[in-house]
Amino acid sequence: xxxxSDEPIRRRKLSDEVLERLLEDIRSGALQPGDQxxxxxxxxxxxxxxxxxxxxxxxxxxxxxLITISHGERARVSAFSVASMxxxxxxxxxxxxxxxxxxxxxxxxxxxxxxTGMVRMAAARATPEDIAHLETLIDEMERQPxxxxxxxxxxxxHHAIADMTGNPIFSATARGMLHWLKDYxxxxxxxxxxxxxxxxxxxxIVHYLSKHDVEGxxxxxxxxxxxxxxxxxxxxxxx
Numbered sequence: 001x002x003x004x005s006d007e008p009i010r011r012r013k014l015s016d017e018v019l020e021r022l023l024e025d026i027r028s029g030a031l032q033p034g035d036q037x038x039x040x041x042x043x044x045x046x047x048x049x050x051x052x053x054x055x056x057x058x059x060x061x062x063x064x065x066l067i068t069i070s071h072g073e074r075a076r077v078s079a080f081s082v083a084s085m086x087x088x089x090x091x092x093x094x095x096x097x098x099x100x101x102x103x104x105x106x107x108x109x110x111x112x113x114x115x116t117g118m119v120r121m122a123a124a125r126a127t128p129e130d131i132a133h134l135e136t137l138i139d140e141m142e143r144q145p146x147x148x149x150x151x152x153x154x155x156x157x158h159h160a161i162a163d164m165t166g167n168p169i170f171s172a173t174a175r176g177m178l179h180w181l182k183d184y185x186x187x188x189x190x191x192x193x194x195x196x197x198x199x200x201x202x203x204x205i206v207h208y209l210s211k212h213d214v215e216g217x218x219x220x221x222x223x224x225x226x227x228x229x230x231x232x233x234x235x236x237x238x239x
Contacts, residue, residue: 014049015056021047022057026066026077033079037067082172093180104181111177112225115158116218118174119205122164123217126209130164134206138199145195155182157202161209201227 025031038046043054058075061067065084067075078084096103122130134157141153155178162174201224208216 013056014053015060018043018047018049018053018057019060022061023066031077033077035077036074037077039074082168083175086172086176090176090180093176097180107177107181108225111181112222114170114174114177115161115225116222118162118165118170119209119217119221120214121167121170122161123209123212123214125164125166126212130160131206131210133160134202134209138202138206141195141202142199145199150195151182154198154202155179161205164209197227198224 022031022037031037037043037058040051040054043049044051047054058067058069062069062075065087066078066080068078069075097107137153137157137160141150141157144150144153158178159171159175162171165171201220204220205217205224208220
């Protein structure tokens with residue numbers, strides 16, 4: 001005999017069925033990025049459902065970043081990228097950071113683990129052009145040693161190292177983590193009065209990258225990020 005269960009069989013909502021059909025069209029390539037979706041009436045006729053089911057399914061697709069809905073126009077299939085995938089986590093990440101201080105610590109730890117791993121790959125792959133770009137960013141930081149411009153170049157430095165890995169998932173994830181930390185706890189990214197230390201640490205990282213010294217680069221990055229997070233904890237800054 002087959003095992004039985006007392007769990008009732010639940011009927012799926014009509015909008016879920018419409019959602020699944022539209023997802024299959026996107027997965028199969030029947031709907032490509034940039035394509036307009038059929039008009040509501042056509043979808044209603046095709047699936048044999050009412051307007052509420054179609055609209056709910058469309059909103060679900062939009063909330064997942066799979067389609068773009070503009071007023072007065074038919075919805076279009078969105079262009080898919082790793083960056084757009086990471087962007088879908090944005091609202092949740094911001095809520096997590098604002099609701100519990102421990103989540104900030106968890107993200108700091110994740111960034112330390114992630115960036116020391118990435119810099120190893122960057123050291124193995126570094127080209128003279130990569131090194132020149134990093135040195136230019138440091139020079140720009142030195143010319144504007146305080147304020148928003150310094151922070152922007154500081155972040156660009158870390159973004160550039162992520163890009164050197166050649167892995168778009170690493171690049172997008174690193175950008176996401178750094179921007180979430182910056183938006184809620186800018187003190188983790190840059191401390192007023194410690195800019196000279198940041199510049200020196202950045203130059204140390206570039207030195208090891210230029211030598212393709214994988215472990216040296218990881219050690220320099222680890223020291224840099226650990227110093228920043230320890231300063232943050234000692235000062236006890238809040239968002």
